[in-house]
Amino acid sequence: MLRSATTPVLSRQRLGLAVLWLVLILVPFWVPFVGGYTQLAGRALVLGLAAMALNFLLGFTGVMSFGHAAWFGLGAYGTGLMLRYVTSSTLLATVAGVLLGGVLGTLLGRLLVRRRGVYFAMITIAFGQIFFYIAYRWNSLTGGDDGLRGFQRQPIGFGRFLLDIQGNDIALYYYLLFVFAICVGLMGLLLGSPFGRTLIAIRENERRARFLGIDVERQIWLSFSLSCFFCSAAGALYALLNNFADPMTLHYTLSGEIVIMAVMGGMRSFWGPLLGAAVFVVLQDYVSSMTVNWMSFIGLLFVLVVLFAPRGLLGVLQRETPR
């Protein structure tokens, strides 16, 4: 997507994109035949969005957040709380979730922009845990340890047409895909714009970008905020998917999982994180049904990816991009 290249490559990429979207659209029809179920595909799609949102920052700005579960979880809680206490509109609830995570991320992001590398990661982890403890302790509002229950996604009406995402898994999947498409489309547009080029310039050589007159702190803050908004959109969808918001969606364990999805898929590629998320979700589903020691397997996956496939699945397939 971001390769400046000759025409044949471009058309091959267009073809690839068309195939990808076709595969995504047809998920409810082919997934049952390979032993999956639509709910699982929904999970992969939602976590894929989260990983792509993280990668906006990690892969395309070169800044490592290890606390993105916070924005994901806030999106989930925002949506859940809205549906439970305020409105029965799924759309409004989704927007509320996106705003809750996005706005808080933007505010806290201001404190982060001067940090780099491991220190940025460390502070994002710690910030993320604030919200975990709030959700964990504020029993009366959030349900504490048990998570937030007692809300249901509601069918969405478009005039006379009613999309029954409540009872119909396939309709739900298409709602998820709809929001996913909006977010991913926006990300693609942003990365293709001069702003996106600026981010890549910062990633490649921050000092040079600064000398070129780029306000690096401001651009990183903007990138971080956008990433938070996209990630909380994923969280909002996650709450709808499960009719449940879990404090563990705020925990740094999930942050680490989102990062491994992005890295495993290939953090230099736009679609890599989606692939990484799909592989991770399927693997986790399979391994946790096979053995109680699934944690070791997931841990081993982390170690193996880092030691033997640091460029990720798509990174291995792609040629080295010319610098």
Added chain:
Amino acid sequence: MTQLVLFNVTNGLIVGAFYVLMALGLSLILNLSNVINFAHANFLTLGGYFAYVLIPVIGFWAALFVAPLLTAIVGIIVERLMIRRVYGRDPVYSLLLTFGLAFILQDMCRYVWGTQGLPLAVPASIAQPLSADLFFITGYRVFMVVIVLVAVAGLFAFLRYSRAGIRIRAGILDLETVAALGVNVQLLRSLNFAVGIFLAGLAGVLAAGQIGLNPNMGDSLLMPSFIAIIVGGVGSLAGTLFGGLLIGVAAAVTTVFYPTAADAVIYVIMALVLLARPRGLFGEEGMMS
């Protein structure tokens, strides 16, 4: 009321002492190798379990030293086999690697010793309360504080006076120059890692004597240790020491007045410090960027 506050301040200092042991090790590894060791809490747990196995064989006093030593040896093996491969690479890899290691170590402890909590036998001579009024000052707590003080003093003496310690401090400032002067940097990093893990193992033995053993016993210490480092200032071990004690006491005092917020208060402190003094209380300019 005074007694209640005093009780909690004592508690806070003891919890803070654990944060300090954890955070000093994390800080050493972070400063020299630029690696956040996510598995640090799991090495702590491993230290506790090693003591559990060793005490029936060699007794408490020997285990207090041998268990952390064994943990440090496991640490060296892990560093040599895996962590050294990610030095100098994008920090995302070291984070993911140690994150995966944390999963594996935790699952191993669960597999070997079970999920059930286990008690760690402490010698009767140090398990008695020392005073009827101040019932919370047991011999074991005094003992823990003394051991932590000795360990911290030992660490600072090691870093100040021993050749290896001086090299570690020099390496934190400028590893390239240290390497150019003919120091074996790989070895230095291994040693530094082992020292950090030794401190975690020691904290594990002490904590196990107080709260017992379970596979997740270290987890609650990891985040506060991060915060101790951030609050104290990255790059400053004295800052880490102060930060650990500060957040330990702050959390404990909050418990008296508003228990619900006890977990959150340390994050508030962190946010305030980052706002007012981004480099941390004792941090040097530029260390965190």
